[in-house]
Amino acid sequence: MGVKLELAIAALNGAIGDYLGRTGNGLATRMTLVHAGQPLLLTREALRSAYPSPGPRVVLLVHGLMCTEEIWRLPDGSDYGSLLERDLGWTPLYLRFNSGLAILENGAALARLLEGIVEAYPAPLEELALIGFSLGGLVLRSACHSGLAEGHRWPRLVRRAFYLGTPHRGSPLERAGRVLARLLRSIPDPYTRLIGELGDLRSDGIKDLGDADLRGRERRTPRLGLRDPAHPVPLLPGIRHHLVAASLARDPRIGLLFGDLLVPIGSAIDGADRSTDQVRIVPAAGHLRLAHDPRVYDLIRTWCEEETAR
């Protein structure tokens, strides 16, 4: 019951979380670390109690739209974090947040939370790895910039980031929804206009997925590709960025057409060269599958085993 309730609240937050946050509604999820399904206070004592033997390497898992940390659970009850702990000794931290807020807002909040982790972590912290699923990857990307702009210490600890099905170049589904809502509103009929207005109630988080433009108010003027060095939010240099896309089809050529139905492959790999070691396409997998697929874990583990220098 508890897990289902949390999932229902997460879905509600993803759908109208910006409204819940704006109106101070008690159903709005606050950004927090969670441990064993419970919010974890960001104090040295609380972290020590939750992680009696904290390692020098920490991995943070950031879920996607309308999810909780439950999305990471593999059929055997493990997840990428617990497997990295077992195999490589990484300490896993799990984030829960209101995915309906604007990505920029969540990015800034995550940057502050990561600085809090650096402050409160009960052992010397040598490395921080970031894993983001879908919208969570964009939140990570935004947090990196926010942390750098605020002069935080944690961006210096990040050497690798993993983006699983993250729509770096936007989601056509959201863009189609935006066009449909505009079309319905423009029809001079009270009923269709009402349906269009209902469509517009979707959260800022969903709307941000359309263009994946993380620039805030100044967005879309002018239009820039996220890999463009002139873009205020490009992938940060000095971090090894690993991009994983899903393809519903086994055949890579068909996969290029449909991707995982929600995020096209080109968007998930941010237009990067598909032959590079830092890009992988997982065949015969849907979008959600990327968050709990043993093949994806194998990729993450291999990438985590590589030494990185800063």
Place this chain on the structure above:
Amino acid sequence: MNPLDHQRLRGLQALFEDAVEHGSAAVERVHRETLRRPFEIVAAIPPIEEPARALQAIHELALTGVYRAIRLVNRWLGGGLAFALERAAASARREGKGS
């Protein structure tokens, strides 16, 4: 009742109240716009223009009254529920301290 449950129940109550408030306003607007057209057509016939306009005014008054009543009852119910939830939370806090 723990503080998080209480906060969420209050949130759910507020969300329902908001949904009825904004939903009824949107439906009222659609209702009004939909009715305006037949009244305008009827009022375009000169001999019955005056009675049609009067009927439209009465109808719009009734419409306003009905939707306002819905919103008023909604606010009363919401306020009552919020009060009951606060009382239940306060009682739970007292019991927690007592035990």
